[in-house]
Structures are given as C-alpha cells and as structure tokens.
Amino acid sequence: MTILHKLASSLKRRDEVPNQLLAEEIVRTNNRSAVKELVEHVYAEMSVRIVNDRNKEAFNRIVEARGRSLEKESQRKRLARVLKTVMA
DSSP: OOSGGGSTTTTTOSSSHHHHHHHHHHHHHTOHHHHHHHHHHHHHHHHHHHOOTTTHHHHHHHHHHHHHHOOSHHHHHHHHHHHHHHTO
16 A cells, blocks of 8 residues: 555645655654555655666666566556656
C-alpha cells in the first residue's frame, strides 16, 4: 500500500497540512516502510531533474548496474517506472 497518495501534492493541495498529518502518523506508528517509500520518491524526483542530454548516458550506466543488483521484483518494477519517467 502506497502512502504517496496521502501527500499534499497528490491531494492537489497547496498547503502542508496533509504532509504534517502524514508525518505525525508515520512517527506514531513507526512506519519504516513509509519512510523508505518517501525517500525513494524524493530520489526519483531528484533524478528526473538532474538527467539531461549530457549526463543521460552516465545515468543509464549507473541505473543498469543498480538494476542488476535488485533482488525483489517490486524493486525492479519501481526502477522501471522511474526510468520511464526520466527518459520521457
């Protein structure tokens, strides 16, 4: 179950209240998987911004190496989604 749908941006909100409530919920429940998902989401968003024509080849080599080391199918699928977004 994803928590990204609870973020203010996903809810089309311009305030931070949903993010603050989500943070409180994550801390209260000690939800480590939610933290991991948020970090991966932020990393993916940052990757989209930094990839351009000059560094796309280097990025592809890094991602391919990372892809080979992924053990879970869900991780490979998530990487594929990020790549689809980045390479668009």
